[in-house]
Amino acid sequence: MNSRRISPFHEIGVYIGKCFRIFINEKGWMSFFGALLIVFIIAQVSGEKTFAQFSATRSGAFAIVCGCIWIGIFNSIQSVCRERAIIKREYRTGLRIPSYVLAHFFYEGIICLIQSILVTAMFIGIRGIPGATLLFSPVIGLFITFFLTIFAADILGVLISCIVKNETAAMTAMPFVLIIQIVMCGIIFKLDGIAAYVANATISKWSVVSICVIANINSMGDALSDYKEDYLFTERHLLMCWMMLAGFILLYLALSMIMLRMIDKDKR
């Protein structure tokens, strides 16, 4: 019987279409201006010395990463939970949860792609082009980092949105997630022991590191030897950062599908 129905492939198409129609009808592109504004402010505040001095580059990278995570989570944190009752209904009449989550995944991916182009252009436009070629030119390198950061945060937002039952709960959960990303990335505090391990599970740590690597922070005059190991200017190191971010994206995606299945247990 199932086979006579719409294929998962077409199902994803239907829901991507829905996402984009709602994006247009809700004037979702307004969020692009928000993203530009955030990056403009961060780029101004982070100052001239970003990409020139070790500590300024680290804090500049940290600031822009926080901005990216904010942009990403904010994109999606309400997207699923606000139509939870509708999804339950659709699930009970045959919608496949993986198709639904994947549709959001692709839709959010395109939104994040546009946002990361804007973020890269704005940031480089103000702060200039850092470092030297590693795998790709620094511009492409930064763009990839920004994209993976925003996208990972965005899918984390989808995951939260799949878990909570309504928008209020989502907006309550959001600050906690942001605080963890900010505190645990190892820039504000030097992390030791368990905290250092926990830091490996944050998006922020790996994006800050990859920006610092691309900026070739170890070559800067005031580089601290304590940190040299963290920011090795090698292709392998940069790739590892990116792989971690991509891994988070896939992990959050899988978890979203699992968590949203629980919708079946929702009570009135």
Added chain:
Amino acid sequence: MMGRRAVLLITDAVGHTYEYPLSGHSTLGRNTLGNNIDIGFNGGGVSRTHGDVFPHGDGYYYRDLGSRNGSYVNGARRLNPMEPYGLTHGDMITLGSAAANGGVGFRFITRAANDVNRVSAPRMQPSPNPAPAAPRMQPSRNPAAASPQGTPPPSHGSSPASVNVRAPKLKVNIAERTVQKGFKKITLLKDIRLTIAQGEMVMVLGGSGAGKTTLMNAIMGYERATGRIVFGQTDIYKEYSTMKYRIGYVPQQDLLRAKDTVYDTLRNAAKMKMPARTSESERRRRVLEVLKLLGLQRESAALVSKLSGGQRKRLSIAVEYIADPSLFFLDEPDSGLDGAMSKSLTQQLRGIADQGKIIMVITHSPDRVSGLYDKAVILAKSAVDNVGHLAYFGSIPGAFSFFETNSLEGVVKRINRADEGGDGKSDFYIEKYKKLQRGGNE
């Protein structure tokens, strides 16, 4: 009925007789398009759903379901509507008086289980067609349906047009529906048994909070109860994955995406719910047809958030109807509609039911259009255990006599609590209905 088999010898208006083996519950009524009762008659004096025969204890009972012309036992006594009459061997029941309709009805026969073919009772009329004509039965989805427990199908000459055996019925048997609240188990519904035939449109009535929505959710497997819900041969709970495509449900709250347009909402619903092989043009045709049917053509390009309450309700109905469900459940579809619109909506639903669907509607304004419904389910919350019970299930005229009132609003008033402006007699009618179901001739 131990060791004995019961059959009905059916006599049609044109004088044909045939044998109908009994097993379980069977309804009798007029043969009209889409009226899929078990035993159909071509007589003009027979109501749409005239009566039914059901087993209870050791025997079978016949009950007149509030028919217009009544049912008579052995040519004399007219049966009270809704009161089961215990059938004994040889009893002759006519649908309408024998004088008026020429003896349309049946004779009740029991015989030893191993005796398959011998008719042990005199025929009511000699069959003009003694050679066994092939009975025109609906092709059965499941052979067991046509011959339950190995009983052979009607073996005598059958009247070609009048046999209408075993259309899929919806059989609801809910022991209870409970929810867990902390450490406490709360019972919401208890002992609900109904059988709804194909083509029937049934209204669900009851005070606010009686459990109407809960019942509907339980029947369609959305929020399950303890019990069994069977449609034809299919257990809805066990085979939910296939059944869900045949069930349409319009919930009390509209579940629509506010920032999508009417047309796109419907087009996506068509894509999701219609079989995959449906062509794009067929799908578009269906969308336009449903838009027209529910009067939403002019709103086609509007955003859902811009629709009025009634328009939104109609869109909710359209979204479900587009898949052409066999079982259609609507929770207060007429809320927010004015009288004329609610009437035309009910007429549309009647038309859908007549295509051989089962429709169940919860409504708070039943009287405007009660003539379009076949039956009513009356749910009442008992004051004793605070649980929703069945206070009545049957025809609408039957409900009037059962509740001794002349409107459905009056019925609801009977069972509502005094602080809800009612008579507070829910427990009285719950008991009365229980007694009625247990049988007893009086």
